[in-house]
Each structure stands twice: as structure tokens, then as C-alpha cells.
Amino acid sequence: MxxxxxxxxxxxxxxxxxxxxxxxxxxxxxxxxxxxxxxxxxxxxxxxxxxxxxxxxxxxxxxxxxxxxLKPTIIGQPKADFDADVKYHPQIFVRLWQDSTAVPVGKFPKSAQFSFRLLDETSETITKDKLNTYARKMYAAFFETQFTFNKGKYIGWYTVPEEGLHLQLYCIDETECERVAKAIVSKLEKVWNEAAFKISKPHRSNLISSEDTITILGRSKQRPQWRPNCTVRATECWACIWAEDEEIPLVSKVNGTYRPIIRSSM
The missing domain is CATH 1.10.8 (Helicase, Ruva Protein; domain 3)
Structure with missing residues (x-):
């Protein structure tokens, strides 16, 4: 060179x-x-x-x-294989990540996500101009003021199939489940339906002590923590379109994301 x-x-x-x-x-x-x-x-x-x-x-x-x-192993399926089996309406995802400064030493940052489907669109009708419009809307709703919630073991469910909504939100308590679900529905410009909301309240503890260790392959390590409590913030948004090989980044606060439609500062 x-x-x-x-x-x-x-x-x-x-x-x-x-x-x-x-x-x-x-x-x-x-x-x-x-x-x-x-x-x-x-x-x-x-x-x-x-x-x-x-x-x-x-x-x-x-x-x-x-x-x-040291990235965690992901157990899943290539998109192309999934698309060969199932045809679906375009879907928009928002992913939230735990702040790197809040991650304990030796642990991976926790994440959360929610999504909704565009029932009035198909892979054939969606266009780049429409994706640009959705990117602007998602930025205004969740990124201009960074959307944040407290993640935990409770699950808030909000299901309205005719609106493309099936939210499954892991939150720290029942109050947070309802607050987050209502906030998302409002930001998506939908009308809240009380009958579509329910909460799962598990009795299992999600707390873990430093003494709670197991031995794997002769090495002592901390037991995996089930649904830990942490704060997550909206960091990425993308569209998933049937038969399109790659997901399309709409908004990103991660500089490593390749060519999102809108890149937002951290």
C-alpha cells in the first residue's frame, strides 16, 4: 500500500x-x-x-x-430458510440495549425488543419512499427522545392482530408493563384497548447472588441469571421484509450499523 x-x-x-x-x-x-x-x-x-x-x-x-x-452464541435460523417456509407482512422492530457502562464485568449487555406488522403492506407494495417515511416516524417516536424502560421478569402482553400488534414486554413490575405498553401503542398512533392487555406475574425469583455458582467443565462460574432487572434504551430500528435477503436498518444509534436511513447520535 x-x-x-x-x-x-x-x-x-x-x-x-x-x-x-x-x-x-x-x-x-x-x-x-x-x-x-x-x-x-x-x-x-x-x-x-x-x-x-x-x-x-x-x-x-x-x-x-x-x-x-466473546459475543454470545445465537441459536436461530437463517432468514432465507425461514422465508422459504413462511410468507408474512413487512415487520418493523425496535431493539433496546442496556448501557455498556451499566454492564457488570464479564457479562454481556442485555437487550429487549418489540415489533409490529404493516398489515396494509406486502413485500410487493412496500417502497423505499415508504421506508423513509417509516424511518422518520420511528425516529420521532422512539429516538428523538430516547425511549427507555426498566426490564425484568414480568411480561406485559398486548395483542390486537387486526392492527399488527403482538407486544410481549418484559418489565420490572406490573406498573411498568402497563406504562410501556400504553406508551408504545400511543407512539404508534393506535387506540388503547384495555381488553387486549394482560400481565404474566411469575413467582420465580430473578435475583442471583455472587455465591450462586455452578461448575461447568471443571470451572466455577456464576449461574445464568433469569430475566435480570436492568434499564434498556432504544438503540436500533429496522424493517424485515419477506424475500428480502437482509434486514433494512431504519434508525440506528450504533455507529457500526451499515447505512441506516437515519443515524442518530448517542
């Missing part, structure tokens, strides 16, 4: 919506936290970095900070 080529790549990593902005978004506001600020600076590509130094910074961020090599 020529020096000129490397200089162009380095500028792309440093400027705009690229690697350095992803690092800044990950660390958030580090004012007053000298150690966290120092780690952030280790990850940022600098204007005089060589290729080797830049690669080491990126690898440090991915492997030691984000720990991308």
Missing part, C-alpha cells in the same frame, strides 16, 4: 461517521473519569499513526473493550 493510500484510509478512520466516531460513542461522556478517558484515547486512531499502530488500536478496541470475540 502506498503512503498516499494509507493517509486516505487513516483520514476516513478518523473523520466523519467512521471508526473514531464509533469509539467516542461507545465511551460516551468520560468527563471526570481519567481511567476511562485514557482507555478511549488508546483506542482512537491518531493523525500520525502508522498502519501497524492503527491496526493495534482497532484490535485493542474490538477485542479488549468490546470483546467481539
Amino acid at each position: 502506498s503512503i498516499r493510500d494509507w493517509a486516505a484510509i487513516r483520514r476516513a478512520l478518523i473523520n466523519g461517521d467512521s471508526y473514531n466516531s464509533e469509539v467516542v460513542a461507545h465511551f460516551g461522556d468520560v468527563n471526570g473519569d481519567s481511567e476511562r478517558n485514557a482507555v478511549k484515547n488508546l483506542c482512537l486512531v491518531q493523525s500520525n499513526d502508522s498502519i501497524l499502530i492503527a491496526q493495534q488500536r482497532i484490535r485493542f478496541f474490538r477485542e479488549e473493550v468490546q470483546k467481539t470475540h
Whole structure:
């Protein structure tokens, strides 16, 4: 690679919506936290970095900070295989994530999501212009002021099939289940139907102590926590369209998301 080529790549990593902005978004506001600020600076590509130094910074961020090599195993099915079996109306998802600063050491951030179907659309009728419109609506509803709720073991169910709604919301208590369900219905410009709402109240405890350990393959580790309590915030929104190979990002606060229609700052 020529020096000129490397200089162009380095500028792309440093400027705009690229690697350095992803690092800044990950660390958030580090004012007053000298150690966290120092780690952030280790990850940022600098204007005089060589290729080797830049690669080491990126690898440090991915492997030691984000720990991308330790992502949880997902048990699922490729979209193409699912689409071959089932035909469906377009669906819009909102995913919420726990703040990285609130994640206990050695744990993965928790997530939540809800979705609704566009019953007046099909894969053949949906258009890019309509997706742009939905992206703007979802941004205004859930991202301009970041939608947040307290996740837990209770389940709030809100099911109105004729409106494409089947919400299954895991919340910290019954009050939060109802608040979140009503907020989503309102933001989607639907009329609340009291008869469509119910709550599942499990008796099982979702708390776990540091002494609650198990032994797996000769190693002691903490037992997996069932439906832990945590705060989650709206971070991503995408559309899932039958027979379209990839999900289509509508709104994202994650800099690593590839070309969302609307990219929102953290």
C-alpha cells in the first residue's frame, strides 16, 4: 500500500461517521473519569499513526473493550430458510440495549425488543419512499427522545392482530408493563384497548447472588441469571421484509450499523 493510500484510509478512520466516531460513542461522556478517558484515547486512531499502530488500536478496541470475540452464541435460523417456509407482512422492530457502562464485568449487555406488522403492506407494495417515511416516524417516536424502560421478569402482553400488534414486554413490575405498553401503542398512533392487555406475574425469583455458582467443565462460574432487572434504551430500528435477503436498518444509534436511513447520535 502506498503512503498516499494509507493517509486516505487513516483520514476516513478518523473523520466523519467512521471508526473514531464509533469509539467516542461507545465511551460516551468520560468527563471526570481519567481511567476511562485514557482507555478511549488508546483506542482512537491518531493523525500520525502508522498502519501497524492503527491496526493495534482497532484490535485493542474490538477485542479488549468490546470483546467481539466473546459475543454470545445465537441459536436461530437463517432468514432465507425461514422465508422459504413462511410468507408474512413487512415487520418493523425496535431493539433496546442496556448501557455498556451499566454492564457488570464479564457479562454481556442485555437487550429487549418489540415489533409490529404493516398489515396494509406486502413485500410487493412496500417502497423505499415508504421506508423513509417509516424511518422518520420511528425516529420521532422512539429516538428523538430516547425511549427507555426498566426490564425484568414480568411480561406485559398486548395483542390486537387486526392492527399488527403482538407486544410481549418484559418489565420490572406490573406498573411498568402497563406504562410501556400504553406508551408504545400511543407512539404508534393506535387506540388503547384495555381488553387486549394482560400481565404474566411469575413467582420465580430473578435475583442471583455472587455465591450462586455452578461448575461447568471443571470451572466455577456464576449461574445464568433469569430475566435480570436492568434499564434498556432504544438503540436500533429496522424493517424485515419477506424475500428480502437482509434486514433494512431504519434508525440506528450504533455507529457500526451499515447505512441506516437515519443515524442518530448517542
